[in-house]
Amino acid sequence: MVATATLIPGFADPVFDAQSSFRAAMDALSRPGTIQQIGCPLTPPKGLSAASAALMLTLCDYDTPVYLSAALAQGAVPGWLGFHAGAKVTSDKSNSAFAFFDKSSPLPAFSQFSQGTQDYPDRSTTIVLEVASLEGGARLSLSGPGIKGANEISPVGLPATFLDQWRANRALFPRGIDLILTCGNRLIGLPRTVNIKALEV
Amino acid sequence: MTALADYNFAYLDEQTKRMIRRAILKAIAIPGYQVPFASREMPMPYGWGTGGVQVTAAILGPHDVLKVIDQGADDTTNAVSIRAFFQKVADVAVTTKTSEATIIQTRHRIPEETLGENQVLVYQVPIPEPLRFLEPRETETRQMHALEEYGLMHVKLYEDIARHGRIATTYAYPVKVAGRYVMDPSPTPKFDNPKMNQSAALQLFGAGREKRIYAVPPYTDVVSLDFEDHPFEVQTFEKPCALCGARHVYLDEVVLDDKGGRMFVCSDTDYCETRREEGQRGEMLADMKEAAE
Numbered sequence: 001m002v003a004t005a006t007l008i009p010g011f012a013d014p015v016f017d018a019q020s021s022f023r024a025a026m027d028a029l030s031r032p033g034t035i036q037q038i039g040c041p042l043t044p045p046k047g048l049s050a051a052s053a054a055l056m057l058t059l060c061d062y063d064t065p066v067y068l069s070a071a072l073a074q075g076a077v078p079g080w081l082g083f084h085a086g087a088k089v090t091s092d093k094s095n096s097a098f099a100f101f102d103k104s105s106p107l108p109a110f111s112q113f114s115q116g117t118q119d120y121p122d123r124s125t126t127i128v129l130e131v132a133s134l135e136g137g138a139r140l141s142l143s144g145p146g147i148k149g150a151n152e153i154s155p156v157g158l159p160a161t162f163l164d165q166w167r168a169n170r171a172l173f174p175r176g177i178d179l180i181l182t183c184g185n186r187l188i189g190l191p192r193t194v195n196i197k198a199l200e201v
Numbered sequence: 202m203t204a205l206a207d208y209n210f211a212y213l214d215e216q217t218k219r220m221i222r223r224a225i226l227k228a229i230a231i232p233g234y235q236v237p238f239a240s241r242e243m244p245m246p247y248g249w250g251t252g253g254v255q256v257t258a259a260i261l262g263p264h265d266v267l268k269v270i271d272q273g274a275d276d277t278t279n280a281v282s283i284r285a286f287f288q289k290v291a292d293v294a295v296t297t298k299t300s301e302a303t304i305i306q307t308r309h310r311i312p313e314e315t316l317g318e319n320q321v322l323v324y325q326v327p328i329p330e331p332l333r334f335l336e337p338r339e340t341e342t343r344q345m346h347a348l349e350e351y352g353l354m355h356v357k358l359y360e361d362i363a364r365h366g367r368i369a370t371t372y373a374y375p376v377k378v379a380g381r382y383v384m385d386p387s388p389t390p391k392f393d394n395p396k397m398n399q400s401a402a403l404q405l406f407g408a409g410r411e412k413r414i415y416a417v418p419p420y421t422d423v424v425s426l427d428f429e430d431h432p433f434e435v436q437t438f439e440k441p442c443a444l445c446g447a448r449h450v451y452l453d454e455v456v457l458d459d460k461g462g463r464m465f466v467c468s469d470t471d472y473c474e475t476r477r478e479e480g481q482r483g484e485m486l487a488d489m490k491e492a493a494e
Binding site for chain 2: 015022025118126144147192
């Protein structure tokens with residue numbers, strides 16, 4: 001039987017909630033390392049952080065194939081995303097405009113996603129990754145466009161190979177994926193331009 | 202309740218806003234790269250800032266304060282009509298004060314006042330491709346950007362020097378963004394180019410007819426192209442503003458009569474008015490006051 005029991009609501013006010021969520025995402029990506037907050041209340045489907053859910057409703061629609069991590073693809077998310085955003089879920093990472101990961105699913109290599117082409121570097125995947133925390137982990141130093149001097153983040157729950165993967169991603173510029181880290185209703189943007197270095201503790 | 206159906210907030214439908222917002226995020230991630238987008242018909246002709254209007258409409262919220270300038274002025278046709286447009290379709294607060302605005306849409310100038318981190322500057326762009334007048338084929342210019350092949354632009358600047366003894370390009374002066382993409386800063390006077398470099402404000406560019414959006418994130422290197430022996434330099438003016446006495450600002454020439462009389466005044470009207478309110482007096486303003494007495 002098809003589950004018809006409960007439909008989880010989306011934005012209470014689709015126009016203004018999407019606008020404020022977009023501004024949070026725009027600020028996050030134009031000022032990498034700053035922690036931005038989703039201002040509107042949103043009850044996300046199980047397994048999804050409020051910030052990831054808000055980004056889904058803000059940015060995804062029938063034009064954007066969405067890849068979901070295994071855990072998210074099995075839950076209520078595909079139906080919720082389809083109903084509120086009209087977005088199609090794809091299992092093809094290299095053809096996805098957005099990819100969403102919950103905090104327990106392993107993050108595949110960035111190279112499996114769309115990197116864009118040298119002619120059209122904008123045709124790449126934006127990965128939204130939920131982490132255990134945006135603060136309190138190993139300190140990482142950020143530099144690059146959007147950052148005055150250097151900035152510092154300390155997310156908890158990044159994969160062990162993250163820095164190597166990011167370095168390879170950075171070397172592809174102007175190609176490469178963009179990354180948004182979320183936790184609860186907060187987010188950090190890491191566009192492909194940012195240089196990330198581990199700080200010695 | 203009104204019986205008539207209303208426009209959606211800020212005129213554009215939500216799907217269009219999402220499409221533009223996605224393009225803006227990509228543009229921020231690839232500074233200086235022109236992201237293609239499905240530009241819509243707007244209720245104003247191409248050339249009136251439809252690109253800038255669409256970018257503004259996509260980012261604008263109910264708490265924003267909007268300022269619109271046209272060649273530095275808040276009170277010229279283009280600025281007035283775009284400001285009225287957003288008052289009508291978004292009921293947004295507007296201002297002419299640079300420091301009070303959170304979003305500044307501009308045609309061909311950057312305000313004299315230094316912009317802050319809480320501000321976004323939206324440019325109206327006619328021809329986004331800096332290489333277009335050198336190479337008309339989109340397929341070719343796209344490849345030139347892909348291969349970072351910008352020799353042609355330097356040849357153009359060199360030919361300026363060969364012909365005029367100096368780089369004669371005075372507006373839409375090409376810049377290199379974050380060491381990678383050569384970008385057209387839109388037809389701003391080259392006087393404004395240094396303000397783009399390491400600006401605290403996010404800069405977004407919208408070209409409606411040409412269907413491109415590009416961006417310069419805050420604190421990003423924006424370098425005007427030049428040669429070691431012909432370094433980039435901005436326009437200088439012999440006299441200060443005739444109304445407020447400001448130096449080191451961009452001045453407009455105003456013809457006063459048919460006998461060669463002319464005055465030079467600030468192109469940035471808000472900057473000029475603020476200075477006059479503070480009691481600064483240019484030479485012609487002082488004259489007028491004496492004449493009145």
